[in-house]
Structures are given as structure tokens and as C-alpha cells.
Amino acid sequence: xxxxxxxxxxxxxxxxxxxxxxxxxxxxxxxxxxxxxxxxxxxxxxxxxxxxxxxxxxxxxxxxxxxxxxxxxxxxxxxxxxxxxxxxxxxxxxxxxxxxxxxxxxxxxxxxxxxxxxxxxxxxxxxxxxxxxxxxxxxxxxxxxxxxxxxxxxxxxxxxxxxxxxxxxxxxxxxxxxxxxxxxxxxxxxxxxxxxxxxxxxxxxxxxxxxxxxxxxxxxxxxxxxxxxxxxxxxxxxxxxxxxxxxxxxxxxxxxxxxxxxxxxxxxxxxxxxxxx
Numbered sequence: 001x002x003x004x005x006x007x008x009x010x011x012x013x014x015x016x017x018x019x020x021x022x023x024x025x026x027x028x029x030x031x032x033x034x035x036x037x038x039x040x041x042x043x044x045x046x047x048x049x050x051x052x053x054x055x056x057x058x059x060x061x062x063x064x065x066x067x068x069x070x071x072x073x074x075x076x077x078x079x080x081x082x083x084x085x086x087x088x089x090x091x092x093x094x095x096x097x098x099x100x101x102x103x104x105x106x107x108x109x110x111x112x113x114x115x116x117x118x119x120x121x122x123x124x125x126x127x128x129x130x131x132x133x134x135x136x137x138x139x140x141x142x143x144x145x146x147x148x149x150x151x152x153x154x155x156x157x158x159x160x161x162x163x164x165x166x167x168x169x170x171x172x173x174x175x176x177x178x179x180x181x182x183x184x185x186x187x188x189x190x191x192x193x194x195x196x197x198x199x200x201x202x203x204x205x206x207x208x209x210x211x212x213x214x215x216x217x218x219x220x221x222x223x224x225x226x227x228x229x230x231x232x233x234x235x236x237x238x239x240x241x242x243x244x245x246x247x248x249x250x251x252x253x254x255x256x257x258x259x260x261x262x263x264x265x266x267x268x269x270x271x272x273x274x275x276x277x
Contacts, residue, residue: 031092031093031094032093032094032096033093033094033095033096034096034097034098035073035075035095035096035097035098036075036097036098036099036100037075037076037077037078037079037081037097037099037100038075038076038077038100038102038160038161038175038263038264038265038266039074039075039100039265039266039269040072040073040074040075040260040265040266040269040270040273041072041073041074041075041095042070042071042072042073042273042274043070043071043072043073043086043093044068044069044070045063045068045069045070045071045091046069046091047068047069049063049065049069049088049089049091050065050069051063051065051088051089052065053088054071054086054087054088054091055086055087055088056073056084056085056086056093056095057084057085057086059261059262061073061086061214061215061261062138062213062214062215062261063214064143064213064214066143071214072214072215072216072260072261072273073086073095073261074215074260074261074262074263074265075095075097075263075265076263077161077173077175077263077264077265079097081097081098081099082097083095083096083097084097100161102161102162102163102173103159103161103162103163104162104163104164105162105163105164106164120202123202124202124203127201127202131197131201134196134197134209134217135217135259135262137196137211138215139194139211139213142193142194142211142212142213143213143214143275144191144192144212144213144214144216144273144275145191145192145236145275146191146192146236146275147191147271147273147274147275148190148191148212148218148270148271148273149188149190149191149236149237149271150179150190150256150271151179151187151188151189151190151218151220151240151254151256152179152181152185152186152187152188152243152254152256154179154180154181154185154254155179155180156177156178156179156180157178157179157180157253158174158177158178159174159177160174160175160176160177160265160266160267160268161173161174161175161266162174175257175264176219176221176255176256176257176258176264176267177255177256177257177266177267177268178253178254178255178256179253179254179256180253181243181252181253181254182243182252183224183242183243183244183245183252184224184225184242184243184244185242185243185254186239186242186243187220187223187239187240187241187242187243187254188237188238188239188240189210189218189234189235189236189237189238189239189240190210190212190218190236190256190267190270191210191212191218191236192212192233192234192235192236193210193211193212193213193218193233193234194210194211194231194232194233194234195208195209195210195228195229195230195231195232195233195234195240196209196210196211196217196230196231197209197230198226198228198229198230199226199230200246200247201221201247202247202248203221203247203248204219204221204222204246204247204255205221205222205223205244205245205246205247205248205249206221206222206223206224206225206226206241206244206246206247207219207220207221207222207223207226207247208220208223208226208228208240208241210234210240214260215260215261215262216258216259216260216270217258217259217260218256218257218258218267218270219255219256219257219258219259220240220241220254220255220256221247221254221255221256221257222243222244222245222246222247222249222252222253222254222255223241223242223243223244223246223254224241224242224243224244224245224246224252225241225242225244226240226241227239227240227241227242228240228241258270
């Protein structure tokens with residue numbers, strides 16, 4: 001058991017909420033943390049930690065070993081709320097998952113926006129296979145640099161996690177954040193990263209996906225124009241496209257999604273994470 005162990009909990013509501021604090025003593029360290037569905041936790045590891053991944057239940061999370069080692073744990077929006085355990089070397093971390101209620105709304109929309117015809121369904125399935133490959137990437141030579149920033153400063157028109165019922169039949173969830181944005185408004189990269197996708201998709205229209213390392217992807221959807229190319233590197237704040245209304249939308253806006261280690265999470269949590277450690 002390591003002598004010193006630190007945990008940092010970051011949520012979009014209360015900083016450092018949910019940490020079980022334990023005084024540093026011989027043979028004791030902070031080893032229990034609370035997290036809610038759709039939220040992320042940044043966990044610092046002992047200084048001598050050298051492994052590239054840490055196992056949390058049935059998932060492996062990339063570890064940054066540049067400087068002080070740490071990893072970013074993400075809990076599924078659809079969490080079963082069962083406790084999770086992260087283990088590596090002599091490190092043992094207990095993740096306690098607490099229930100969270102999300103907003104709810106009922107919507108009436110055109111049936112074509114809910115039920116897909118055969119042609120559209122075929123395209124969606126093909127694109128999903130492609131996206132699965134994109135999100136399976138985990139380039140260990142890339143790590144986030146500095147703080148993440150919002151891709152645009154604008155009013156949020158739809159928060160992360162909102163539950164929806166369409167035409168009293170089809171259920172859904174909004175697993176991103178929508179920002180009000182006029183067509184042509186410049187959209188910026190949330191952090192340094194690599195462009196792993198830059199193309200038109202059925203649902204999100206002209207879309208850019210950036211990989212930032214440690215299993216962190218950011219998605220920019222409904223763009224009117226894409227100004228970067230796949231496999232190129234971008235810097236924090238670099239213009240990657242312009243806002244639009246492409247894809248399945250009712251009006252112009254930016255859909256910003258954040259996926260961490262296979263889970264769609266509340267992107268605002270990223271803004272509080274400190275990567276210069």
C-alpha cells in the first residue's frame with residue numbers, strides 16, 4: 001500500500017465534492033471516491049507508477065506517465081450504480097457511484113426525425129461502425145496540455161443528460177451540449193489534439209472529432225464548414241470549422257460532445273481538470 005495517494009474530484013457543480021478525505025499517515029492514503037453517472041474523475045497516482053493503463057472493473061484506462069502520473073475515470077450515463085474497483089500494482093481505488101436525476105422533456109416532432117427509412121438506417125449503421133473504430137483509438141503518445149476551453153462562448157440551449165420522449169413513444173437522451181450559434185460562427189478546438197474525423201455524418205452533419213489523449217475525444221457537430229483535415233494536429237483555440245445547421249437539426253447551433261474512455265460525459269467537467277501536473 002502506498003504512503004501517499006491523492007484524489008481530485010471535479011464536477012460541474014461543486015468542486016471536490018464526494019471525496020473521502022483521509023489524513024496522510026504511514027500505510028494509509030485516499031482510496032475512495034464518489035462519482036455520478038455521466039461525470040468524470042481525475043485521479044493522481046503514486047509518483048513511481050509506470051504502467052500505461054490501469055484496470056477499473058472490466059475497462060482499462062490510459063495513464064499519463066509524463067510528470068506526475070494520473071488517469072481520468074468516466075462513469076456511464078447509463079450506469080448500473082454498482083461500485084467499481086481500480087487496481088494496478090499495489091494501488092486499490094474504490095469508486096462509489098451515486099444516483100443523479102437529469103431533466104426531462106416531451107417533444108412532438110416530424111415522424112421522419114424519429115423513425116428512419118431503410119436508406120437512412122443503412123447509412124446510420126455504416127457510420128456507426130466507422131465511429132466505433134474512431135473511438136477505439138488510444139494513442140499513448142498524446143496527452144492533454146493545459147486546460148480545456150469551451151469551443152464557443154454562447155448561450156446553452158440544451159444541457160447534457162436531458163431525457164426526452166418523442167411523440168409519446170420513442171425515448172432518448174441528449175448526451176452532449178448544444179450552444180446557440182449563427183451560421184458561420186467560428187468554432188474552436190477545446191484543447192490540443194489530433195483530427196481523427198472530419199466529414200459529413202447523417203445525424204451531426206459536417207462533423208469534426210478531435211482526440212486529446214487519455215481516452216478523451218471532443219465532437220463538434222452541425223458545422224456549415226470544416227476548416228481542418230483528418231490526421232492533422234490542432235492547437236488549443238485553433239479554428240476547426242464554422243457553425244451551421246447540417247445534419248438532422250431544426251436550426252443552426254453547435255452540438256459539442258465529449259467522450260472519455262467510451263462514455264459520453266458532461267463536457268463542462270473537462271474545464272475544471274488540471275493537466276499541467
